Amino acid sequence: VRIGKTTKKALTFGRRGMGLEEEINLANTYYLANQLAVIHKKPTPITIVKVDYPARSAAKITEAYFKQASTTDYNGVYQGRYIDFDAKETKNKTSFPLKNFHEHQIAHLAHVLAQNGIGFVIIKFTTRDETFVYPAKHLIKQWQLRQGKQSIPYLEIARDSFRVPNSLNPSLDYLKAVDQYFQQLD
Amino acid sequence: VRIGKTTKKALTFGRRGMGLEEEINLANTYYLANQLAVIHKKPTPITIVKVDYPARSAAKITEAYFKQASTTDYNGVYQGRYIDFDAKETKNKTSFPLKNFHEHQIAHLAHVLAQNGIGFVIIKFTTRDETFVYPAKHLIKQWQLRQGKQSIPYLEIARDSFRVPNSLNPSLDYLKAVDQYFQQLD
Numbered sequence: 001v002r003i004g005k006t007t008k009k010a011l012t013f014g015r016r017g018m019g020l021e022e023e024i025n026l027a028n029t030y031y032l033a034n035q036l037a038v039i040h041k042k043p044t045p046i047t048i049v050k051v052d053y054p055a056r057s058a059a060k061i062t063e064a065y066f067k068q069a070s071t072t073d074y075n076g077v078y079q080g081r082y083i084d085f086d087a088k089e090t091k092n093k094t095s096f097p098l099k100n101f102h103e104h105q106i107a108h109l110a111h112v113l114a115q116n117g118i119g120f121v122i123i124k125f126t127t128r129d130e131t132f133v134y135p136a137k138h139l140i141k142q143w144q145l146r147q148g149k150q151s152i153p154y155l156e157i158a159r160d161s162f163r164v165p166n167s168l169n170p171s172l173d174y175l176k177a178v179d180q181y182f183q184q185l186d
Numbered sequence: 187v188r189i190g191k192t193t194k195k196a197l198t199f200g201r202r203g204m205g206l207e208e209e210i211n212l213a214n215t216y217y218l219a220n221q222l223a224v225i226h227k228k229p230t231p232i233t234i235v236k237v238d239y240p241a242r243s244a245a246k247i248t249e250a251y252f253k254q255a256s257t258t259d260y261n262g263v264y265q266g267r268y269i270d271f272d273a274k275e276t277k278n279k280t281s282f283p284l285k286n287f288h289e290h291q292i293a294h295l296a297h298v299l300a301q302n303g304i305g306f307v308i309i310k311f312t313t314r315d316e317t318f319v320y321p322a323k324h325l326i327k328q329w330q331l332r333q334g335k336q337s338i339p340y341l342e343i344a345r346d347s348f349r350v351p352n353s354l355n356p357s358l359d360y361l362k363a364v365d366q367y368f369q370q371l372d
């Protein structure tokens with residue numbers, strides 16, 4: 001494969017339309033297959049009201065509602081450490097609006113840190129095509145400072161984060177940024 | 187509260203009919219409220235086929251199906267360690283049938299161990315009213331030995347497990363057994 005401007009364009013094109021969560025799921029599949037980490041997205045929480053049990057076929061849920069999640073979307077284990085994070089993307093170029101978070105997600109990440117877990121958010125600035133592993137301690141500080149409103153300036157996120165490097169396979173090799181985070185912790 | 191035969195009977199009576207998962211969920215709520223651990227049950231995985239969006243009310247799922255889980259039911263962080271487990275109960279007195287497990291659960295626990303996570307099963311013998319934290323390494327060995335069929339004798343589970351002690355609040359204080367497991371690991 002010739003790595004150059006054309007390949008980079010093709011890559012960007014290939015990823016166009018692929019959401020951040022989809023990229024993370026592909027990375028997780030790659031990590032699991034290569035025994036690098038065991039990280040899964042949690043199923044969407046749902047309240048089931050009615051279920052039909054037709055003869056000779058699978059149970060069919062006929063009435064259910066989406067429920068507010070009480071945790072983040074992803075967790076798992078990497079190099080013996082508990083990993084917990086959510087994924088957020090924004091088209092905004094200069095800041096990240098805090099309204100993208102729910103209070104319970106911030107509380108959950110604070111609980112994780114209190115148990116010596118590794119908590120963060122993967123933030124993607126889509127128009128910049130830049131993705132960051134932003135440690136929960138900074139997010140919590142910003143949330144308290146701005147009382148859950150307003151936005152975190154891009155420059156502060158870039159300063160306090162670990163940037164996810166460009167990569168071919170997986171296309172979003174976010175554990176590379178987590179490695180740098182671990183180095184800072186040790 | 188007078189702790190004696192009467193209280194013990196009342197407790198047993200109070201817990202009668204409460205499933206193992208319900209007891210674990212109550213323990214997790216207690217652990218979270220007392221900042222002892224952050225452990226959650228994962229939502230039931232579902233494939234959503236049809237959703238109605240009625241005006242002025244919540245989105246309503248009108249067709250969905252249960253999906254096979256690819257992991258265990260519970261995970262989280264305790265004292266900086268990644269914890270991952272499933273809960274199983276049996277009315278059987280002398281052995282635990284391996285058909286209670288799916289191959290993918292065994293594979294998932296093996297992946298967790300390979301990442302230095304803590305994997306186990308909480309096994310309850312309901313007629314004995316005895317509950318064990320049974321480390322995944324023993325489960326995996328038994329699964330291979332018996333090729334996913336047959337049963338694990340009660341005596342072998344009791345020998346290789348950490349017994350969950352009787353307790354008032356939470357009624358199933360399974361982290362006490364996990365503490366003993368950690369002591370053996372250190």
Ligand SMILES: [Mg+2]
Binds near residue numbers: 086
């Ligand atoms: Mg999310």
Ligand SMILES: [Mg+2]
Binds near residue numbers: 259272273274
């Ligand atoms: Mg289960």
